[in-house]
Amino acid sequence: MPLIAEAKQGKDFEIPKEGTVQATLAEVRDLGLVDTVYNGVAKKTHKVMFRWQLAELDSEKQPKRVYERFTLSLHEKSGLYKRIKGLFGKEPPQSLDLEKLVGTNTNLVIVHNENKKDPAKPYANIAATLKLSPGTPKLEIVAIPKKDEVKAAVAASLKSNAITEANPITDEDIPF
DSSP: OOOOOOOOOOOOOOOOOSEEEEEEEEEEEEEEEEEEEETTEEEEEEEEEEEEEEEEEOTTSOEEEEEEEEESOOOTTSHHHHHHHHHHSSOOOSSOOGGGGTTOEEEEEEEEEOOSSOTTSOEEEEEEEEOOOTTOOOOOOOOOOOHHHHHHHHHHHHGGGOOOSSSOOOGGGOOO
8 A cells, every 4th residue: 555645734723712711721731841932031931732622613623622721830920820720719829730620610801913924824822811700510531532542543453564473564565
């Protein structure tokens, strides 16, 4: 069977509509040290990413997603501090295991911002968080396979064609 490589464009993710939408924090990912520039000074900063799954579905009936990146700091002026305070209505502790926040349900206020590289493709940002109304059912996290899991599934499917004594290469397997 031929293996043909083609130049493909990446998937265009559908951005959520502007306004208020229910969401659940589906993942907190440690991005490690990331190169940043602040006031013209380049440095490495420890960053984390929040992946929110929204109640709004895309054309493939999957929850739309919004991502946020924060410096890993709970200083009172940091974005992470402000986000956590907005989620719970009180100051976060001095030390907090961010993975314990996974599953948190809230309403997100989504705004669209202009993409300077491609004005035809705006992107969505979270402007604020709002508490859920009493009695609102919580959203469950929908599992989205990670690239590593997809690669493992492909590798497992390829093992069925592994070259072994019982399944040796023959002249019929050579394509020329």
